[in-house]
Structures are given as structure tokens and as C-alpha cells.
Amino acid sequence: MLAFTLKRLLSAVPTLLLVVATTFFLIRIAPGGPFDSERNLPPDIQANIERSYHLDEPLLQQFGRYLKGVVRGDFGPSYHYRDRDVSDLIAESFPVSFKLGMTALLLALLGGVTAGVFAALRRNSFSDHALMSLAMSGISIPNFVLAPLLVLLFAVHLNWLPAGGWRGLSSVVLPAFTLALPQAAYIARLTRASLLDVLGSDFLRTARAKGLSRSQAVWRHAMKPTLLPVISYLGPATAALLTGSVVIEQIFQIPGLGRYFVTGALNRDYTLVMGVVIFYGALIIMMNLLVDLLYAWLDPRSRQKQ
Amino acid sequence: MNGGGINATVGGRSLWQNAGERLRRNKAAMFSLWLLLVFVVLVVAGPWLAQHDYTQTNLSLGSTAPSLAGGHWFGTDALGRDVLARTLAGGRISLLVGLVATLVSLLIGVFWGAVAGYCGGRVDALMMRFVDLLYAMPFMFFVILLMVVFGRNILLIFVAIGAINWLDMARIVRGQTISLRHREFIQAATLMGAGTLTIIVRHVIPNLLGVVVVYVTLTIPQVMLVESFLSYLGLGVQEPFTSWGALVNQGALEMETAPWLLGFPALFLAGTLFCFNFIGDGLRDALDVKSDEDGW
Numbered sequence: 133m134l135a136f137t138l139k140r141l142l143s144a145v146p147t148l149l150l151v152v153a154t155t156f157f158l159i160r161i162a163p164g165g166p167f168d169s170e171r172n173l174p175p176d177i178q179a180n181i182e183r184s185y186h187l188d189e190p191l192l193q194q195f196g197r198y199l200k201g202v203v204r205g206d207f208g209p210s211y212h213y214r215d216r217d218v219s220d221l222i223a224e225s226f227p228v229s230f231k232l233g234m235t236a237l238l239l240a241l242l243g244g245v246t247a248g249v250f251a252a253l254r255r256n257s258f259s260d261h262a263l264m265s266l267a268m269s270g271i272s273i274p275n276f277v278l279a280p281l282l283v284l285l286f287a288v289h290l291n292w293l294p295a296g297g298w299r300g301l302s303s304v305v306l307p308a309f310t311l312a313l314p315q316a317a318y319i320a321r322l323t324r325a326s327l328l329d330v331l332g333s334d335f336l337r338t339a340r341a342k343g344l345s346r347s348q349a350v351w352r353h354a355m356k357p358t359l360l361p362v363i364s365y366l367g368p369a370t371a372a373l374l375t376g377s378v379v380i381e382q383i384f385q386i387p388g389l390g391r392y393f394v395t396g397a398l399n400r401d402y403t404l405v406m407g408v409v410i411f412y413g414a415l416i417i418m419m420n421l422l423v424d425l426l427y428a429w430l431d432p433r434s435r436q437k438q
Numbered sequence: 439m440n441g442g443g444i445n446a447t448v449g450g451r452s453l454w455q456n457a458g459e460r461l462r463r464n465k466a467a468m469f470s471l472w473l474l475l476v477f478v479v480l481v482v483a484g485p486w487l488a489q490h491d492y493t494q495t496n497l498s499l500g501s502t503a504p505s506l507a508g509g510h511w512f513g514t515d516a517l518g519r520d521v522l523a524r525t526l527a528g529g530r531i532s533l534l535v536g537l538v539a540t541l542v543s544l545l546i547g548v549f550w551g552a553v554a555g556y557c558g559g560r561v562d563a564l565m566m567r568f569v570d571l572l573y574a575m576p577f578m579f580f581v582i583l584l585m586v587v588f589g590r591n592i593l594l595i596f597v598a599i600g601a602i603n604w605l606d607m608a609r610i611v612r613g614q615t616i617s618l619r620h621r622e623f624i625q626a627a628t629l630m631g632a633g634t635l636t637i638i639v640r641h642v643i644p645n646l647l648g649v650v651v652v653y654v655t656l657t658i659p660q661v662m663l664v665e666s667f668l669s670y671l672g673l674g675v676q677e678p679f680t681s682w683g684a685l686v687n688q689g690a691l692e693m694e695t696a697p698w699l700l701g702f703p704a705l706f707l708a709g710t711l712f713c714f715n716f717i718g719d720g721l722r723d724a725l726d727v728k729s730d731e732d733g734w
Contacts (some may be wrong), residue, residue: 150575274707284693371578393582407585409583
């Protein structure tokens, strides 16, 4: 297990490096520099500004400098929010996104697994069909379509919940629910398919043959193998939640990192956008790593396969 | 024309005939298929169907509610543009992105997966390590980055989205190819002296068709979702062009005063995604496709 952990940790390094390099060089091949388009500055002032951001150095040296900064958690100064460091902006706004994302993830897991197990145990019943149709709608309705509709219903017409902002528990409900729904739907489908698979397996029949009741057999023996695909989906789910929260934070005017990312993208605030991409990339990679370790711990077969 | 009555009544049934029959019994899939057909016909025939040009502004008719009598069945937006015409025009872009980007991912994915799976050994390991590496990338964020860097180029959207989605396709195709590799007809082709490329193109890829069809149907809605997501953020399709995502974005801004601006494009977008997903699900059941790579 230790060797496996070390191996997986090491394999995350090139991935992270690739993320940083791709981001850095993509920005550099962009037409025009970050300070070109403002007012027509005298050339020496322009040169001074560029020097102060180390833009006059050879590209590789700049990359080395940037990489060194990233390792220390320093993403450089923001081009748009003058006097602010990207790291500060991230440190300030990420906790909000984290709270939103974690709430959504928990909601999605709880709702998805419950619905999936329920549907699988009542296969082809009315409730199975109803739940799975609901899940299909959850997957098919983009959350930026759902969000305004929910706001219209619960905030504007019924006036039960705030339409946006980030104050108090009530302001978390709508955004977390909207963010969670597609993932819950996916997890429900995954759980249902997986449990149906397990229900047809030999070891479960053996458990029943030994005299366990259906529910005993399901709870004691079927749950663990059923949840394995769900666990391996946690990595992609995290990525989807981070991406989704970009839109959700925009709609509900939540002061999280996702919103900074969009404004950064629209303002061409290169360092901010780079910082967020690398930060989120690292987060996704870490989550995948965690999931792999969890998986290996739960399922010894996957360790041997490596 | 054969003499034996037995042969005439028994007759062989191909895999596809069986699958077609199973699909026809799936009500949700069949309904989706018909509904999708209606959507597609409407969207493709849009320019001839709609009585108004989708870019035509008419400030005296700003934000009129839907009415049959007024000639604007879906109402108009703040600039007096016909929402029906805009919804149909947006659908053309959304569907086009869905199809083209899926095609891009299909071409790369099938080729990559088939070569890796067929060659096996070190080539396979290397090619799939590359896929694994890319899998861990925060792609959505790279796409946004690309849009920022290169401006909102519609061609770029196609390529960028397609380039993301080939990874799944490659994994699935590889798994299938490995199971095909040792089958007798491939061995026979090898014995007859066919080259690797010929075998892949002539014998492996045609046998992957079932899996590929299923995943194409499921990739199209994913791709459309990505496009609408980008357009929603204002990073996708730009004026004068429009797409369902862009229309939903504009509609959401005025949903309290003019809900039809949000409602109609949202209905078309969600409806189309719904159809594709149901058809894909139905096809998967009908063709009994199970990918052994992704575990579900």
C-alpha cells in the first residue's frame, strides 16, 4: 500500500507540471501583451511596466520564475486588480467556493446513492421509472437553465429564499441544490446500474443461500462493491462541481473563486486566469489521487493490477 | 427464390435487426427519436419557416409577449428581434457544434483507441499513459483559457470541445479492440498477409460500430452542453450569431419581465439534450454495449 501511494504521488508530479506548462505557454502565445491595449504609452514607460512584471526576460527564464513561484504558492500579481496578488485573491475567495462545492458534493452523494439503491431494489416498478426519468432530467437540464427557473420560483414568486448573495444558511440552499442536481442524477444512475450488477452476482446468491434475508444480504454484502464505481466517479464529479460553480457563482452572485475566474477571463487578467487554472488543476489531481488511494484501500484487486 | 420452405421462414437476423427491434420496443427512446426529428427539422428548416430574420431589430416592437396574432409566436426580445427565429438560428449553431465536435472526437478517439488496442504491448502502454495524463487535466478551464487567449472563434470551439471528448472514446474503443484482437477473423486476415493498418481500418473499426454509435449519441449532448456553457458565460458564440446557450444567458437577464426569452430557448436546449440522452440509453440497451474500461 505504501509503495502504491508513493507511486501514485510521484505520477501526479508530471501531470501538475504539464498543467503549469500548458497554461503558461498558452498565455504567452496569445496575440498581444497584457499591457498593449491600454492607452498609448510612451515606449520607455511601456518597457518599464513590462520590466516590472519580468516580461522582458527570455521565455524560459520567465517560465522558471513562474514555476518557482507556483511551487511556493505564489501566482504573481494580478494584471487587473492592481496591487493584489493572485494568491491573495484565491485565498480570499476559495473558502466560499469550497463551502458551496462541499455542500453540493454531500447533497449529490446522499441524494444520488439513496435514489440509486431505492430504484435498483424496486427494479422496473413505477418508482424506479419515475426516479430514473428524474435523473435523466437532472442530466439533461443544464444548471444555468435550472438556476434562473428556481430563482424565479423560490425567490421571486414564493419569496422563500434569497435570489443571490452569500449571507447565512438560506443563501446556500438554491446554489448548492442547483450545483448538486446533475451530479446527484449521475450518481443515482451509476448506483442503480452497479447495484443491479451486484444483485445478479454469485456471491450475493451464496449469501442468500446461507440464510440471510434480502435486506441483510444487500446491506452487508452488496453495498461495498456497489459503491466502488461511485467512488471512482468522485474525481470527475469534483471537476464537474468546480466547473459548474463557475456558472452558479455568476448566477447567484456568490463571491467565490469561480466568479473571479470569469471576470478574469473577460478582463484578460492573464495571471489571475492562469492562477485559477493551475489551482483548480492541482485540486482535481489531488482529488483523483485521493480517490485512487481510497479505491485501492477498499478493493485490493486494483492494487495488484497496477 | 430458394426452394426450401424452412430457409424462407427461419431466415437469419443480423445483430442490427435485433437491436432495431429492441429499440422499437423502448417507448422513451422511440418518443425521443421522433421528438428529436421534429426539433432537427424545425431547426434546419428554420430560415424558411420563420417569417422574420433572426438579426432583424425592430425597436418599436421591443419585448412583446408571444402571440399568434402579432406574427411573433415566441414573442420578441428587447431589440424587437423575433424569438422564434432566434431560437431556430441558435439551434443550428448548437446542433452544428454538437455534430462537428463529436465528429472530431470520434475520429481521434476511434483511431487512437483502435491502434493502441490492436498493437498492444509498449505502444498501447505509451498511448494510454498519454490518455491518462490528459484525463487529469482541468479541461473546461483550458477551454476557457483558450477562448480568452484566441478570442471567441467558433472554429476553435469545435476543435477544443472535440479534443476533450476523444479521451472517453479512445478508452472505450481500446477495450473493445483488445477483445477483438484474438478473434478468428482477425487471425485469418493476418494469415492472408494484411498489414496492420489494413486490419485496423477494414476489420477492427467496422466491428466497433455498435459501441461507437452508442457513445456518439451520448457525446453529442455532452458537447452541446459544453458549448452552451461557454456561450452562457459569454465566451462562446458571438453576435450576430447565436446559440441556445447564448439565448438562455440573455433570457435569464430579463426573466422577470419577459420570461419567454428564457423559456423557449431553454425548452429547446433541454429537450434536445433529453432526447439524445434517452436515445443513447436506449441504443446502449438495444445493442447491449458494455464498456469494460470505465466500470459501469
